[in-house]
Amino acid sequence: MTETVRTRVARKVIDVAGIVQGVGFRPFVYRLANECGLTGLIANTPAGVSIEVQGEAEAVERFLERLPKEVPPRTKITVLAPREAELQPETEFRIAPSRMDAAARALISPDVSVCEDCLRELMNPRDRRFRYPFINCTNCGPRFTITRDIPYDRARTSMAKFKMCAACQAEYENPASRRFHAQPNACWDCGPQMGLLAADGALMDAAEPIREAARLLQQGSVVAVKGLGGFHLACDAQNEKAVGKLRERKKRVEKPFAIMVRRVEDAARFCVMDELSKKVMNSFERPIVLLPRRQEARIAGGVAPGNRYLGVFLPYTPLHHLLFQSGKFEALVMTSGNLSEEPIAIDNEEAVRRLNGMADAFLVHDREIVRRCDDSVARVAAGQPQKLRRSRGFVPVPVQLEKEILPVLAVGGELKNTVCVVRGSEAFLSQHVGDLENLEGYRFFEEAVQHLQRILQTEPKVIAHDLHPDYFSTKWAQERTGVELVGVQHHHAHVAACMAENHLDGKVIGIALDGTGYGTDGAIWGGEVLVADYVGFERAGHFEYVPLPGGAAAIHEPWRMAVSYLVKHYGKNVKKLGLPFLAEIDSRKLSVVLQMMEREINSPRTSSCGRLFDAVAALVGLRGVVNFEAQAAIELEMAARDSESEAAYPMDLNLHGATWQIGTKPLFDWLLKDIRQQTSVAEISRKFHNALAIVLVDTAERIRDRTGLNRVCLSGGCFLNTLLLETTIAEMKERVFQVYFHTEVPAGDGGISLGQAVIAGSRVGG
Numbered sequence: 001m002t003e004t005v006r007t008r009v010a011r012k013v014i015d016v017a018g019i020v021q022g023v024g025f026r027p028f029v030y031r032l033a034n035e036c037g038l039t040g041l042i043a044n045t046p047a048g049v050s051i052e053v054q055g056e057a058e059a060v061e062r063f064l065e066r067l068p069k070e071v072p073p074r075t076k077i078t079v080l081a082p083r084e085a086e087l088q089p090e091t092e093f094r095i096a097p098s099r100m101d102a103a104a105r106a107l108i109s110p111d112v113s114v115c116e117d118c119l120r121e122l123m124n125p126r127d128r129r130f131r132y133p134f135i136n137c138t139n140c141g142p143r144f145t146i147t148r149d150i151p152y153d154r155a156r157t158s159m160a161k162f163k164m165c166a167a168c169q170a171e172y173e174n175p176a177s178r179r180f181h182a183q184p185n186a187c188w189d190c191g192p193q194m195g196l197l198a199a200d201g202a203l204m205d206a207a208e209p210i211r212e213a214a215r216l217l218q219q220g221s222v223v224a225v226k227g228l229g230g231f232h233l234a235c236d237a238q239n240e241k242a243v244g245k246l247r248e249r250k251k252r253v254e255k256p257f258a259i260m261v262r263r264v265e266d267a268a269r270f271c272v273m274d275e276l277s278k279k280v281m282n283s284f285e286r287p288i289v290l291l292p293r294r295q296e297a298r299i300a301g302g303v304a305p306g307n308r309y310l311g312v313f314l315p316y317t318p319l320h321h322l323l324f325q326s327g328k329f330e331a332l333v334m335t336s337g338n339l340s341e342e343p344i345a346i347d348n349e350e351a352v353r354r355l356n357g358m359a360d361a362f363l364v365h366d367r368e369i370v371r372r373c374d375d376s377v378a379r380v381a382a383g384q385p386q387k388l389r390r391s392r393g394f395v396p397v398p399v400q401l402e403k404e405i406l407p408v409l410a411v412g413g414e415l416k417n418t419v420c421v422v423r424g425s426e427a428f429l430s431q432h433v434g435d436l437e438n439l440e441g442y443r444f445f446e447e448a449v450q451h452l453q454r455i456l457q458t459e460p461k462v463i464a465h466d467l468h469p470d471y472f473s474t475k476w477a478q479e480r481t482g483v484e485l486v487g488v489q490h491h492h493a494h495v496a497a498c499m500a501e502n503h504l505d506g507k508v509i510g511i512a513l514d515g516t517g518y519g520t521d522g523a524i525w526g527g528e529v530l531v532a533d534y535v536g537f538e539r540a541g542h543f544e545y546v547p548l549p550g551g552a553a554a555i556h557e558p559w560r561m562a563v564s565y566l567v568k569h570y571g572k573n574v575k576k577l578g579l580p581f582l583a584e585i586d587s588r589k590l591s592v593v594l595q596m597m598e599r600e601i602n603s604p605r606t607s608s609c610g611r612l613f614d615a616v617a618a619l620v621g622l623r624g625v626v627n628f629e630a631q632a633a634i635e636l637e638m639a640a641r642d643s644e645s646e647a648a649y650p651m652d653l654n655l656h657g658a659t660w661q662i663g664t665k666p667l668f669d670w671l672l673k674d675i676r677q678q679t680s681v682a683e684i685s686r687k688f689h690n691a692l693a694i695v696l697v698d699t700a701e702r703i704r705d706r707t708g709l710n711r712v713c714l715s716g717g718c719f720l721n722t723l724l725l726e727t728t729i730a731e732m733k734e735r736v737f738q739v740y741f742h743t744e745v746p747a748g749d750g751g752i753s754l755g756q757a758v759i760a761g762s763r764v765g766g
């Protein structure tokens with residue numbers, strides 16, 4: 001070899017980590033290498049992929065430059081490390097067999113909604129997969145929900161039992177095919193098939209189960225439909241009777257149902273949509289998007305009673321598309337197949353057993369769902385897409401942390417639970433696990449923990465949990481042996497989650513507003529202003545304490561909180577105030593509540609902002625009793641939307657020791673006056689929202705004066721209230737704070753496992 005040749009030819013080895021398996025990455029690299037005229041190879045490794053390219057140095061550089069820019073849409077590269085290597089005698093670029101060495105760091109891709117190419121084939125009568133409900137390719141299809149273990153290949157998924165036919169196998173082996181190494185590749189001849197079961201689980205004689213199911217839906221039946229991460233209960237969303245039947249059977253009172261529509265244009269007919277919400281709805285994650293409904297929208301009233309918003313999403317599996325194509329309906333209710341608050345059913349037999357009496361028929365198939373995964377929920381607020389529930393489509397994509405921390409398992413809270421495992425600088429949140437208060441939920445929790453640890457090949461020796469001694473997740477953590485436990489205060493976790501996803505380090509002013517969180521003084525916190533970093537926090541301010549008469553009962557009956565505030569500010573003779581809402585309360589119940597507070601029985605102290613919302617909602621006569629969590633607060637927010645008032649009720653700020661206490665006496669003085677003067681609920685509610693935003697900024701300002709801190713993190717379930725979030729952000733910006741809020745993980749308790757994890761990692765790691 002001459003000197004000149006040696007300088008011109010180069011070989012590089014490039015290790016790539018991230019989501020590079022199951023996204024069509026290898027065929028892409030194969031094509032790119034050929035386009036650049038390079039030889040070499042690519043192989044899946046447990047760490048991701050390893051690429052070797054060889055050719056003219058300039059061509060190698062060109063390849064390296066184009067690689068990260070042109071990757072397939074769902075690729076997520078976290079590490080891309082090229083290094084020089086020795087030249088090899090070779091004449092072509094090839095795809096080498098998977099290697100099992102190196103640490104298992106490859107990430108499983110989330111489930112991906114069916115792509116345009118597959119949809120075209122699905123609807124093409126000349127295609128061999130015409131109307132085949134399991135069509136997929138390397139760019140789309142099930143991933144997380146069918147995967148038992150890593151590395152991701154067919155043998156470790158629930159596709160293992162289906163042996164590919166010759167035609168599918170040929171695609172699978174052809175690097176030029178869209179189905180090259182598409183692990184769930186299948187067709188009518190070799191893949192999963194559909195079936196229709198009657199209400200009692202007996203197989204029905206239906207030549208075309210999907211058409212038959214569509215016919216049933218059209219007639220007003222409730223059909224359980226097996227989807228990607230679990231069963232949905234479906235019915236025609238424009239059929240009032242069908243929706244009423246579903247609601248009654250599911251024992252779900254008033255809590256809104258999500259609806260699926262054929263196209264984004266249909267969603268725009270039912271709801272007000274801007275470009276950003278269209279984009280979110282159309283994204284490959286296909287979340288349910290919360291949108292303001294149009295008044296004239298022809299959707300059954302029972303879908304979202306009294307609610308101004310609709311949760312709308314698009315078909316994401318070929319099966320959904322075929323359902324819409326086969327039936328004459330514009331919108332389907334698609335709600336999780338479960339009894340309220342239990343986990344979603346995934347197994348055919350399990351579905352028939354658990355959804356017994358709820359569904360008139362079951363549209364099933366024989367591809368097993370390995371991982372339960374609910375639909376994700378998103379919306380646009382403060383100009384940003386936000387995740388209210390981060391589940392199907394997003395899991396298991398990690399949240400990137402600013403720096404590496406020790407491996408930690410964080411077990412989350414009690415309601416809307418998620419768990420989180422940190423490996424290196426990546427935080428992996430589980431799918432939405434939900435409420436742990438029932439046995440099914442608790443089992444799902446254990447399953448989620450185990451699965452996450454298995455696919456990440458890590459079993460952390462540090463476990464972070466909430467301080468609440470009675471949470472199931474706390475008890476579970478305390479039963480582990482040979483691990484280090486780190487208890488994390490609930491609102492500190494909220495603030496840390498917000499810091500982590502915004503890549504903040506050092507101290508911030510953290511505002512965490514929610515319903516309930518165990519405080520370090522044993523009280524129930526929920527209106528907290530903290531000075532916090534990843535290690536610790538100081539409680540710099542909070543809403544003043546009031547009794548929570550009856551504990552959990554007060555959460556279900558907001559009128560109790562109204563009474564609690566009235567007693568605090570005006571004494572126990574609340575009747576003399578002559579407020580209309582009192583007329584609707586059973587006087588025996590009222591006197592029990594009054595006695596409870598007087599004798600301090602079952603009336604823990606709380607600084608909860610959620611409960612303050614409840615009190616105001618009850619006082620103005622909106623709602624004395626709720627049917628689901630946060631219902632009163634949601635209705636109060638919706639009412640405020642009808643007012644443009646910029647006025648705000650006054651609130652107090654008093655320094656107790658080093659802590660600012662936010663007092664509500666002036667707020668209630670003015671509020672009662674407004675009620676007596678019959679000011680509209682809209683205006684009262686708006687003035688209440690404005691009052692909160694202003695007092696929060698006032699508090700932050702006092703803390704800034706003392707500490708010099710200028711960054712504010714907003715977290716906690718109350719910031720799911722768009723009006724409160726946007727008003728607070730506007731007020732903060734007005735006074736030149738840097739404001740951060742949630743876009744990546746939920747502001748509610750679905751996000752706290754992330755906060756727990758980063759706090760524990762920082763505390764133990766020093």
Ligand SMILES: [Zn+2]
Binds near residue numbers: 140
């Ligand atoms: Zn596809």
Ligand SMILES: [Zn+2]
Binds near residue numbers: 165167190
């Ligand atoms: Zn086949």
Ligand SMILES: [Zn+2]
Binds near residue numbers: 494514517716748749
């Ligand atoms: Zn919370």
